[in-house]
Amino acid sequence: MTTIASNGTGRDEAIAPDRWILLDYSGTLSLEAPLFGQPDRLLEELKRSGLYRRGVDSLDIFWNRIVNPTWTKGSTTAAGYRNVIEEAVRTMDEESPSEGGEASLSFAVSSFAQTYFEHSSIDGRWQSHLQRWSRTPEAALAVVTDHYAEATPSIIGHLGKLGIEACPAGDATADSLSAGTVVVANSADLGVHKDRPLYWQKLGQRTGLNTARRIVLVDDFGANEQGADAYGASSQVEARRRTYREMLQGLFPAAIDIIPFIVEGMDRLPPEAYHRLFGQRISEAARAVDRFLSLRD
Numbered sequence: 001m002t003t004i005a006s007n008g009t010g011r012d013e014a015i016a017p018d019r020w021i022l023l024d025y026s027g028t029l030s031l032e033a034p035l036f037g038q039p040d041r042l043l044e045e046l047k048r049s050g051l052y053r054r055g056v057d058s059l060d061i062f063w064n065r066i067v068n069p070t071w072t073k074g075s076t077t078a079a080g081y082r083n084v085i086e087e088a089v090r091t092m093d094e095e096s097p098s099e100g101g102e103a104s105l106s107f108a109v110s111s112f113a114q115t116y117f118e119h120s121s122i123d124g125r126w127q128s129h130l131q132r133w134s135r136t137p138e139a140a141l142a143v144v145t146d147h148y149a150e151a152t153p154s155i156i157g158h159l160g161k162l163g164i165e166a167c168p169a170g171d172a173t174a175d176s177l178s179a180g181t182v183v184v185a186n187s188a189d190l191g192v193h194k195d196r197p198l199y200w201q202k203l204g205q206r207t208g209l210n211t212a213r214r215i216v217l218v219d220d221f222g223a224n225e226q227g228a229d230a231y232g233a234s235s236q237v238e239a240r241r242r243t244y245r246e247m248l249q250g251l252f253p254a255a256i257d258i259i260p261f262i263v264e265g266m267d268r269l270p271p272e273a274y275h276r277l278f279g280q281r282i283s284e285a286a287r288a289v290d291r292f293l294s295l296r297d
Contacts, residue, residue, distance in 0.1 A: 019216075021139060021141045021292075022219075023142070023143050024261065027223070036120065045116075055092050074148050074149075080188075122162060127162045129282070143166070145185070152186045156168070169207065195243065214295065241260055
C-alpha cells in the first residue's frame with residue numbers, strides 16, 4: 001500500500017506507510033456475526049431456511065456435526081461455507097435420510113448462508129473511525145480474519161457501504177495498492193489460519209507489512225463469540241493474546257501493540273444493554289488506536 005508524494009525532482013515516488021492497523025472481524029468489527037450464532041436466533045434461522053427439516057434440528061447437530069468438523073476445510077480453502085455445509089448435511093442424510101431432495105437441500109443451504117453473510121455487517125459505530133484512519137497517509141489498514149471464502153466479498157461489500165474501498169489480500173501488492181484501500185486478509189484466501197506464522201508472512205510479503213515500524217492489532221481473541229463455546233473462556237482468550245503478541249514480535253521488526261476488544265455480557269445482558277456496551281468498547285478501542293497513530297519514533 002503506497003502513498004504518492006513529490007520527491008522534489010518533478011517526479012512522484014511511492015511512500016510506504018509505516019503504521020499498520022490490523023482489525024479482527026467477527027466480534028470486533030461485526031457485532032451481528034456472533035449474535036447470529038446465539039441459540040434462539042440460530043434455531044430460528046435453521047427453521048426459516050429449511051435446514052431444520054433436513055435434519056439440522058438442534059444446536060448440537062449444527063455445531064458438532066456441521067460446523068466444527070468442516071471448519072478447517074471451510075476456512076483454509078476455497079471450498080466455501082455453502083459447500084461444506086451441504087456436504088455435511090448430505091453425509092447425515094446417508095446415515096438417516098431426511099425430507100426433500102438435492103434441490104431443496106441446495107436452496108436451504110444457500111438461504112441460510114446468504115442470511116448469515118448479509119447480517120454479518122460492520123457495526124456502524126466504526127464508520128467514522130475507519131474513514132479517518134483510511135485517510136491517514138502514514139497508516140494502512142487490514143481486516144485479519146479466519147473465515148469462509150464467501151466472507152471476503154461480503155466484508156468488502158460491508159466496507160463499501162461505509163464508503164471505504166477494500167481489496168482481497170490475494171490481489172494485493174505493496175506497489176499497486178492505493179492509499180486508503182483496506183486489505184481483507186481472509187484465512188480461506190491465504191490458505192492458513194491467522195494463529196500460524198505463515199498467515200502473517202504471506203500478508204507481509206503481499207502488502208508491505210514487513211516494513212512497518214509500528215503495528216497495532218485490535219482483536220477479541222474469541223472472547224465475544226457465542227457464550228456457550230469454551231473457545232471464549234477467559235483463560236483461552238488471554239493465552240491467544242500472548243501467542244499473537246509473541247508471534248508478531250518474532251515476525252516483524254516493528255513495535256507491536258495489542259488492543260483486546262473484549263465485551264462481556266452477551267449471555268446475561270439484555271440486547272440493548274449489550275449493544276450499548278459494544279459501542280462503548282468501540283470508542284475506547286478507537287481512542288487507543290488514535291494514541292498509537294500519534295506516537296512518534
